[in-house]
Structure formats: C-alpha cells, structure tokens
Amino acid sequence: MIFIRLILIVFVSSVITTLNAQNYSEKQKQLELQREKLQAEIKQINSLLFQNIAKEKNLISQTEDLSLKISVRMKLIATNNQQANILQNQINLNEREINNLSNELKILKDDYAKMIQNSYQSKSSKSRLMFLLSSEDFSQAYKRLQYLRQYSEYRTIQGNKIVEKAMTLKEANDILTNQRNKKNEIASDNRQIKKVLQNEQKSQEDIILSLKRKGISLALEVKKKQKRSVAIDREIDRLIKEAIAESNKNKDPLSNEFNLTPELKKLSKNFVLNKGKLPWPVDKGIVIQGFGTQPHSIIKTAVIKSNGVTIATVKDANIRAVFDGEVMSILSFKGSNPTILIRHGNYISTYKNIGKVFVKKGDKILSKQVIGEAFTHPSSGKTTVQFGIFEGVKPINPKIWIYKM
Numbered sequence: 417m418i419f420i421r422l423i424l425i426v427f428v429s430s431v432i433t434t435l436n437a438q439n440y441s442e443k444q445k446q447l448e449l450q451r452e453k454l455q456a457e458i459k460q461i462n463s464l465l466f467q468n469i470a471k472e473k474n475l476i477s478q479t480e481d482l483s484l485k486i487s488v489r490m491k492l493i494a495t496n497n498q499q500a501n502i503l504q505n506q507i508n509l510n511e512r513e514i515n516n517l518s519n520e521l522k523i524l525k526d527d528y529a530k531m532i533q534n535s536y537q538s539k540s541s542k543s544r545l546m547f548l549l550s551s552e553d554f555s556q557a558y559k560r561l562q563y564l565r566q567y568s569e570y571r572t573i574q575g576n577k578i579v580e581k582a583m584t585l586k587e588a589n590d591i592l593t594n595q596r597n598k599k600n601e602i603a604s605d606n607r608q609i610k611k612v613l614q615n616e617q618k619s620q621e622d623i624i625l626s627l628k629r630k631g632i633s634l635a636l637e638v639k640k641k642q643k644r645s646v647a648i649d650r651e652i653d654r655l656i657k658e659a660i661a662e663s664n665k666n667k668d669p670l671s672n673e674f675n676l677t678p679e680l681k682k683l684s685k686n687f688v689l690n691k692g693k694l695p696w697p698v699d700k701g702i703v704i705q706g707f708g709t710q711p712h713s714i715i716k717t718a719v720i721k722s723n724g725v726t727i728a729t730v731k732d733a734n735i736r737a738v739f740d741g742e743v744m745s746i747l748s749f750k751g752s753n754p755t756i757l758i759r760h761g762n763y764i765s766t767y768k769n770i771g772k773v774f775v776k777k778g779d780k781i782l783s784k785q786v787i788g789e790a791f792t793h794p795s796s797g798k799t800t801v802q803f804g805i806f807e808g809v810k811p812i813n814p815k816i817w818i819y820k821m
Contacts, residue, residue, distance in 0.1 A: 441506075443502055444499065444502050444503070444506070447495055447498055447499045447502065448499065450495050451492065451495050451496065451499065454488055454491055454492040454495060455492065457488050457702060458485065458488055458489060458492070460700075460701075460702040461481070461484060461485050461488065461702060461704075461728075462485075464700075464701070464702060464728040464729065464730065464799075465481040465484070465485075465704075465728055465798060466481065466485075474793070474795045474796040475623050475626060475627055475632070476627070476632070476634060476637050477793070477795075477796035477798055478623060478796070479620055479623045479624060479627075479634070479714060480713060480714065481704075481798070482616055482619060482620045482623070483620065483713035483714050484704050484713065485616060486613060486616050486617060486620065487713065489609060489612065489613050489616070490613065492609060493606055493609055493610065493613070496602050496605060496606045496609070497606070499602050500599055500602050500603060500606075503595050503598055503599040503602070504599065506595055507592060507595050507596060507599070510588055510591060510592045510595065511592065513588055514585065514588050514589060514592065517581060517584060517585045517588060518585065520581060521578065521581045521582060521585060525578060527574065620714075624714070634714065634715055635715045635717070635718055638712050638715050638718045638720075639718065642718070642720060642721070644751060644752060645721075645722070645802075646721070647749065648747070648749050648752055648755060648768065649723050651747055651749055652723075652747065652755065652757065652766060652804075652806075653809055655744070655745045655747065655757060656757075656764060656806060656808070656809050657809060659674070659744055659745075659759070660672065660673065660674050660808065660809070663675040663676075672808065672809065673762070673808055674761070674762050674808065676761055676762060680761040680762075681761065682761075683740065683741070683760055683761040684760065684761025684762040684763060685761070686739075686740075687739055687760045687761060687763050688763075690739065691816065691817050692816060692817065692818075692819065693819050694738045694739060694817050694818050694819060695736065695738055695783065695784055695818070695819065696727075696736075696738075696818055696819070696821070697727070697735055697736055697737075697738055697765075697767060697801060697803045697818075698727060698729040698733045698734070698735060698736065698790065698801060699729075699733065699734065699736070700729060700730055700733070701727040701728060701729035701730075701733070701801075702727065702728050703725050703726070703727055703815075703821060704726050704727070704728045704800070705720070705722055705725060705726035706722065706725055706815070707722055707723075707724060707725050707811075707813040707814060707815060708721075708722060708813065709721045709722075710722070722802075723766075723804050723806075723811035724766060724768075724802050724803050724804025724805070724811065724814055725802070725803055725804075725814050725815065725821070726800055726801075726802050726803075727800060727801050727802075727803060728798065728799065728800050729790055729799050729800065729801060730799060731792050731799050732771075732789055732790070732792070732799075733789065733790040733799060733801075734786045734788075734789060734790075735756075735767050735770060735786065735787055735788040735789065735790055735801055736784045736785060736786055736787065737758055737765070737781045737782070737783060737784065737785050737787050738765050738783065738784075738803075738817075738818065739758075739760050739765065739783050740760065740781065740782055740783050741758040741759050741760040741761075741765070741780075741781050742758065742759050742778065742779065742780055742781060743756065743757070743758055743759075743775050743776065743777050743778060743779045743781060743787075744757040744758060744759040744764060744777070745757045745777055746773060746775075746776065746777055752768075752769075753768070753769045753770055753771060753791045754770045754773050754788075755767065755768040755769075755770065756770060756773065756775065756787055756788060758781055758787070762807060762808060763805060763806065763807055764805070764806040765803070765804070765805050765806075766802075766803065766804040766805075766806065767787065767788065767801060767802075767803060768801065768802035768803075768804075769790065769791045769800055769801050769802055770788040770789065770790065770791060770801070771788070771789045771790055771791035771792065772788055772789035773787070773788045774786060774787055774788050774789070775787045775788070805817055
C-alpha cells in the first residue's frame, strides 16, 4: 500500500512538472517573438529616424525620436528580464527532474546489480536443471520453467530501462546546458542594451538642456504643433459632415450618417470584412505616435490628441490607398501639407502630410493604388505620414484595421 501511494505521488509530481514545463515553454516562445519584434523595431527606428544623424537636425524632432527609441529599448529590457525569469524557473524544474532521474537510475542499477549477482550464483545450467528436476510434479516443473523464462525477460527489460533512463538523463542535461547558455546570452544582451540606453538618455538630457539655453520652450513647441493638428482635424470633421449632408439632401439633411446606395453599402461591408487585413498606407514604416489621447513622450503635462497614427517612413515614400474607394476631398490647409480623404462607403481613410498629390477629387481608387508621395521635413530630414480611419464622423483606431500595425 505504501509502495502504491509512493508511485502515485511520483506520477502526479511528474505530470505537474511536465505541465509547468509546457506552460513555461509556451511563454518563452511568445517572449522570444516579442523580443525579435522589438529588436526589429529598433532597427527600423534607426533606419528611418537616425540615418541622417550627421546632418544638422531639428533638436525638438531629435529629442522626440530619442524618446521613442528609449521607450522601445526599455520594453526590450523588460522582455529580456521576463525571459530570464522564465528560463530560471525552467532551469529549477529541470534540475529537480534531473535529480529525480538520477535517483531512479541509481535504483534501477542497484536492482539490476542484485539481479546479476543472484543470477551469477545460480548461473550454471546444472543448477537450473536441478531446480526443474526437483519439482514434485509436472505442473510445478512447468511453473518453474515459466519463472526462469520470465526472470530472463525481466532482466532484459530492466537492462533496457537503464539504457532509456540514461538517455533521458543525458537529454535533460543537454536541455539544462542550453537553457543556462540562453540565460547568460540574454543577461549579456541586457547589459549592452542598458549601456546604450544610458547613453541615449544622456543625449536626450543634453538636447533638452541645449533647448533651454537657447530659450526654446519644448512645451510651447508641442502646444503649437498640437494646435495645428487640431485645426486640420476640425477641417476634416467639417468636410465629412458636408459629405454626409450631401448624401442626405433628398432624404434627411439633418442625418449624422451617410445615405448609402446599394453599391456603397456593399463597399462598406467589404471594408468591414477586411478589418485587421488592410494594407499599410506605406510600403515600409513604423508607428511613432499612436491613436487617441495620450501624454507627450517628454513633456508629460502636455496632452496629445491624435485622430490617427503617425508613421515614419523612407524619403519620397509612395502613399497608398488602403482599400477601394473614391477621393472625397483634398484638403489644403494654410501652414500644413495636403491631406487626402478617400471614402469607402460609410468609412473614410485620411492621409496627412502629403508632399506630392497624384489624384483629384472624384477619382475612383483601387486598394494599394499610389495616391501621393510623403513629405520630408527639410530641417529634421524626417519623412512621416499621418493616417486615420473614420466611421462617419467618428475617428477609430487604425491599429485594429491595418495588418500587423
């Protein structure tokens, strides 16, 4: 009874260890993917925002770019720390498993040694023959013969178990070695990242200090920039409301929704069906400012309201429509670059900061069709496009609509 209870305890412990190992392995895979994504993001930031660092660059733009890179690098450090913790937990589990395997292997070897010793003491064929001949009857002789055969088979099975257990132990040791190497690699990587991070934070502090010495208020510049953005958003809101009113002129002029023809209803439905699968408005880019109300990356007291996302891209990048539609309007606003509005039934996609416009109002547009060229700021050398999606007059987060944004 005690032996059976012991077997059950060992079995349950083994199952729990296996489940924990599987959970840790799955988390490890997810973190490794996240780590690779963040590393790729840093490469893109360096490529798109810091490739012309040698030229004189707008200090405000430079400190904002540094803030973005610092933020991503801190996420990478946090991800590495999570990976290291999970690896340490896996190492602890494997060390316990190796200890259990070693104990089991020792028991098997001890039992096998006793079996061999007993077998050696009665190994002669004469002894086995006498064991059979000393039987009281044929039935007992037959049972003794069966016993000798089973004993021989048991020896073979025990020998195979020892070989299998030894192989399992070696595999566990190899896994443990790889895990320790991986943890050391991550720890070394984190030390390097922290050094770079400290240098970037120091550079950012120096730039902010330089701005103060020049009498430039970063908070004031952020406020001016936000004011221009709000003015454009108001104009976009006005244009959308005008388009809604136009679509309802023969039905309900006061309606807040588009009056859709059967063709536009179908287009709108197809747009929704492609949620999460729409192409990026640029071939290569990275989101440097997200959607919604958020604190400024440096001036935490300054609040940024964004009706879309800002994407950094390469110089002279082509701007592409994300879906079939029709050019609803091209907005030219004083002090800002053109904005293109494309209607997709009840939805509208907006493309701000266009350097060159290749379409006109009323043009029928196909998905991925080039509609313009992104503007590159002459002083900062930065090429960006502000992209948004509206459901009627309501701005919605492009991240959940664009593929892997």
